[in-house]
Amino acid sequence: MTMMVLEKVKTIKTLNNIAETGLDVLRENYLLDDENENPDAIIVRSFNMHAIEPGNNLKAIARAGAGVNNIPVEQYTEQGIVVFNTPGANANAVKELVLTSLMASSRNLFAGVAWTRELEGQDQQISKLVETGKKQFVGKEIRGKTLGVIGLGAIGALVANDALGLGMDVIGFDPFISVDTAWNLSRNVQRAGTIEQLFANADYITVHVPLTDDTVGMFNEKTFGIMKPDVHILNFSRGGLVDEKAMKIALESGQVGKYITDFPNENVLKMKNAVSFPHLGASTIESEENCAKMAARQVKEFLETGNIQNSVNFPNTNLPYIGRRRVTAFHQNIPNMVGQITSVISSFNLNIADMVNRSRGEYAYTMVDIENDVNDETIPMLEEKINQIQGIVTNRMI
Numbered sequence: 491m492t493m494m495v496l497e498k499v500k501t502i503k504t505l506n507n508i509a510e511t512g513l514d515v516l517r518e519n520y521l522l523d524d525e526n527e528n529p530d531a532i533i534v535r536s537f538n539m540h541a542i543e544p545g546n547n548l549k550a551i552a553r554a555g556a557g558v559n560n561i562p563v564e565q566y567t568e569q570g571i572v573v574f575n576t577p578g579a580n581a582n583a584v585k586e587l588v589l590t591s592l593m594a595s596s597r598n599l600f601a602g603v604a605w606t607r608e609l610e611g612q613d614q615q616i617s618k619l620v621e622t623g624k625k626q627f628v629g630k631e632i633r634g635k636t637l638g639v640i641g642l643g644a645i646g647a648l649v650a651n652d653a654l655g656l657g658m659d660v661i662g663f664d665p666f667i668s669v670d671t672a673w674n675l676s677r678n679v680q681r682a683g684t685i686e687q688l689f690a691n692a693d694y695i696t697v698h699v700p701l702t703d704d705t706v707g708m709f710n711e712k713t714f715g716i717m718k719p720d721v722h723i724l725n726f727s728r729g730g731l732v733d734e735k736a737m738k739i740a741l742e743s744g745q746v747g748k749y750i751t752d753f754p755n756e757n758v759l760k761m762k763n764a765v766s767f768p769h770l771g772a773s774t775i776e777s778e779e780n781c782a783k784m785a786a787r788q789v790k791e792f793l794e795t796g797n798i799q800n801s802v803n804f805p806n807t808n809l810p811y812i813g814r815r816r817v818t819a820f821h822q823n824i825p826n827m828v829g830q831i832t833s834v835i836s837s838f839n840l841n842i843a844d845m846v847n848r849s850r851g852e853y854a855y856t857m858v859d860i861e862n863d864v865n866d867e868t869i870p871m872l873e874e875k876i877n878q879i880q881g882i883v884t885n886r887m888i
């Protein structure tokens with residue numbers, strides 16, 4: 491990456507606790523100020539950004555993690571604000587907790603631990619009570635059982651591969667699997683042609699998909715009806731994937747044997763045979779550092795060069811910096827935008843050294859490197875002229 495000269499110190503705000511090793515990436519060149527009402531960039535974890543007004547100076551948001559349902563991505567896209575996430579950076583942490591929970595739930599450990607705690611104060615009797623009481627907690631081994639993995643992305647693929655190593659049969663479902671993940675997935679993971687096929691065959695089901703309009707409530711009365719009785723369901727993705735009323739009934743009837751979730755709420759806490767964690771999937775030292783570093787590096791790269799990597803709303807765009815100045819423009823994905831941008835640049839008698847244009851859906855991103863020096867008076871005029879082009883969302887000169 492080419493380091494650019496920064497005109498004025500940019501401000502970065504964090505909305506959650508972000509690991510220091512990540513913030514260290516930014517400390518030297520940026521002002522880290524969590525009280526700032528108008529930051530250039532925000533780094534966030536699960537803070538709900540739907541309810542806040544982040545200021546009109548905002549250029550980038552980095553989600554130090556995977557899920558972006560806490561961010562109004564569509565709104566920011568319309569404003570030309572890049573939203574990044576950190577794909578895979580916390581996947582191992584989640585995988586380890588999923589496998590821990592899978593075994594713990596199969597062996598009734600959560601209930602067993604709670605019961606044992608209640609023996610406190612019975613002193614001499616405890617060992618006798620343990621030996622008579624343990625029959626309530628007889629579990630099942632996972633070896634030889636079938637694990638259904640819904641969503642074979644960064645987390646799902648790790649879970650699927652390692653579950654095979656624990657002697658399980660694994661059946662996976664992901665109609666949008668990426669080429670990279672497909673390469674990393676063991677050939678012994680069976681492919682479910684339909685989600686119903688997975689539901690019908692799994693003894694344990696773990697779900698690793700984003701919460702979207704398509705996935706909301708995917709666990710519901712109808713889908714519970716297809717599953718094997720006593721199925722254990724692990725949800726380390728998002729609470730909204732589960733229809734809670736239906737889950738309550740399925741747990742009471744024994745159709746679902748256990749529900750392990752990282753997303754408790756009042757309803758879930760009252761459910762029989764539900765075990766809740768306080769959203770601990772990504773909470774390891776390693777994962778927090780990985781996510782923070784990746785998020786910080788992506789923001790830094792974008793602010794300094796305009797290059798985009800791992801954005802959820804704009805295309806990955808990389809142009810090695812070879813000019814003296816760079817025009818970066820977000821615009822609608824319509825004909826002749828590049829022609830109009832370069833015409834404006836030429837009208838200032840500036841020569842183009844290199845350029846790139848990438849599109850994603852309705853929007854596109856163009857970067858143009860300028861061979862000449864551009865003086866300080868010209869920069870705002872050039873930005874203003876580009877802004878006047880119909881279809882431009884926002885532009886910035888670096």
Ligand SMILES: NC(=O)c1ccc[n+]([C@@H]2O[C@H](COP(=O)([O-])OP(=O)(O)OC[C@H]3O[C@@H](n4cnc5c(N)ncnc54)[C@H](O)[C@@H]3O)[C@@H](O)[C@H]2O)c1
Pocket residue numbers: 555556557558577578580581584640641642643644645646663664665666667668671698699700701704705726727728752769770771772773
């Ligand atoms: N509990 C936690 O702390 C924690 C940590 C990280 C991620 N998460 C959650 O887990 C989700 C997955 O994380 P990831 O890193 O594996 O993301 P990812 O993007 O790498 O993988 C998601 C996968 O889901 C697949 N998918 C999308 N819609 C699907 C559908 N309808 N049916 C089947 N597959 C579908 C995609 O093709 C992709 O392969 C995140 O979106 C987030 O909500 C939770």
Ligand SMILES: O=C(O)[C@H](O)COP(=O)(O)O
Pocket residue numbers: 535536537554555556557558580769771772773
């Ligand atoms: O989507 C994610 O990455 C997880 O839910 C982790 O969220 P957290 O960063 O708030 O722990």
